[in-house]
Amino acid sequence: MSPVSFEKAVPMLVDEFRWNSWFLETYWPENAPRMELMAQLAIAHSPKPEETQLLEVGCANGYAAALFRLLGFQVAAADAYDDPRREELFLKLGIPYTTTNLNDPKPLLQFADGSFDCILLGEVFEHILNNPLELLKALNRILKPGGQLILTTPNPSTIANSIRVLQDNYILWGSNEFARMSKFDGARIIDEGAIHYCEYPMRVTCELMREAGFQIRLQRYVAPGWAPTQSPLKRLMKRLLKVTRLDRRRLLCPGYLVEGFKSGH
Numbered sequence: 001m002s003p004v005s006f007e008k009a010v011p012m013l014v015d016e017f018r019w020n021s022w023f024l025e026t027y028w029p030e031n032a033p034r035m036e037l038m039a040q041l042a043i044a045h046s047p048k049p050e051e052t053q054l055l056e057v058g059c060a061n062g063y064a065a066a067l068f069r070l071l072g073f074q075v076a077a078a079d080a081y082d083d084p085r086r087e088e089l090f091l092k093l094g095i096p097y098t099t100t101n102l103n104d105p106k107p108l109l110q111f112a113d114g115s116f117d118c119i120l121l122g123e124v125f126e127h128i129l130n131n132p133l134e135l136l137k138a139l140n141r142i143l144k145p146g147g148q149l150i151l152t153t154p155n156p157s158t159i160a161n162s163i164r165v166l167q168d169n170y171i172l173w174g175s176n177e178f179a180r181m182s183k184f185d186g187a188r189i190i191d192e193g194a195i196h197y198c199e200y201p202m203r204v205t206c207e208l209m210r211e212a213g214f215q216i217r218l219q220r221y222v223a224p225g226w227a228p229t230q231s232p233l234k235r236l237m238k239r240l241l242k243v244t245r246l247d248r249r250r251l252l253c254p255g256y257l258v259e260g261f262k263s264g265h
Contacts, residue, residue, distance in 0.1 A: 001094070003049050003072025006039050013067050016089060023063065029227035034122070034255065035064065037222060038150050039071060041259055042118050045148045049073040055116045057139065058102065058124030060193065062086040062095070068120070069093045076116075078108070080191035103130040103189040108138040118148045123255075125153040125205070126196040130189050136212035145264025149214060152257045155221060156199035159251045172196045202256050214260030221256045223247030 004012070010032070017023045046052035049072035056065040059077035066089055069075040077090065078098045090097050098110050102124070119139050128135055139149055156171065164171045172178070174195030183190055200208070206216050223242065226235040241247035 001050075001069060001072060004070055006036055006071065009067055009070040012070050013063060016066060017061075017063060019085075020061075023061070026227045026229045028063070030224040033225050034152055034222050034257070035067060037220070037257060038064075038120065038122065038152065039068070041150055041218070041257075042068065042073070042120075042148065043071070046073075046117055052117045053115065054118040054120065055111070055142070056120045056122070057108070058121065058127070058193075059086070059097075062089050064120060064122055065090070065095050066093055069095055073118070078110075081193075101189065101191045102128055102135055103191050105130070105134070106138070107135050108142055111142040113141055114144045114147075115142045116147060117144055118150070119143060121149065121151045123152055123154070125151060126199050127191075127193055129183055129192075129197045132198070133208050133212060136208055136214070140213040140262050143262040145262055147262045149209070149260045149262075150257065151205065151209070151260070152222065152255060153205065154196065154199045155202065155250065155254055155256045157201045157250055158254060160254070172199060202250070202258065205256075205258055209258060209260045213263060215263060216258060216260050218259035219256070221248050221250055221253035223253050224255065 014024060014028065017028070042054070043049065052073050054068055054073040054075050056068070056075065056077045059065045059079045061083060062077065065075050065077040076096045076098070078100045080099065080101045087097070100108060100110055119142070121139065125132060143149065161171045170176065178195050178197070181192070202219055206219060209216060223238070226238045238247070241252060246252050
């Protein structure tokens with residue numbers, strides 16, 4: 001597949017998800033800025049995407065894997081559940097898929113050491129129940145020396161979360177489900193994508209990545225975009241934060257990105 005620019009890839013991606021109004025009207029508009037930054041970092045590290053082996057870990061409905069395939073990367077994807085729509089999309093774009101439980105005691109054993117140049121872990125780390133550090137070590141293992149990990153995850157250290165605590169409300173997505181469901185199925189740990197088991201301050205995530213063998217190059221708070229389904233007031237507030245650049249401040253930004261590299265390059 002011939003590489004195209006991010007600007008050209010976006011309408012192609014959107015067209016693939018024209019059947020999903022939630023994705024088009026809510027999820028993609030909010031997450032487009034995060035995805036654009038991830039793409040910029042991956043291309044900066046691998047200016048020839050067609051020669052770059054990239055793995056998306058926790059691919060969900062497949063939109064990020066599809067986007068990076070449109071950008072020209074040699075993409076593989078992994079997650080814990082079947083999705084007929086995703087299977088159809090991956091077949092069309094030539095994206096191999098592997099079923100894997102990221103909560104396994106030794107995750108990602110399906111992949112050999114040093115298999116990939118780049119790994120994406122986008123909005124997945126907060127869903128890991130069993131051993132998050134072990135997952136990071138596994139990602140380091142399957143990267144080539146000098147390989148790149150791009151990790152994004154929610155930022156819990158915000159004013160909004162402080163207000164939720166003061167209001168005596170839940171602060172984690174999925175807290176209600178967490179309290180009411182089993183985390184095990186016999187001897188198997190359940191991989192449940194609807195629950196945030198833990199959200200980590202950026203400092204903690206960076207500490208874990210270094211312990212797993214990564215060198216940190218970039219740490220950045222990433223503000224979401226605005227969606228037409230949001231209230232006019234919320235869209236206005238997001239625009240004001242962007243204009244004033246306050247949307248990159250820890251206390252006001254609901255997510256962040258960390259870029260790490262495996263030692264040896």
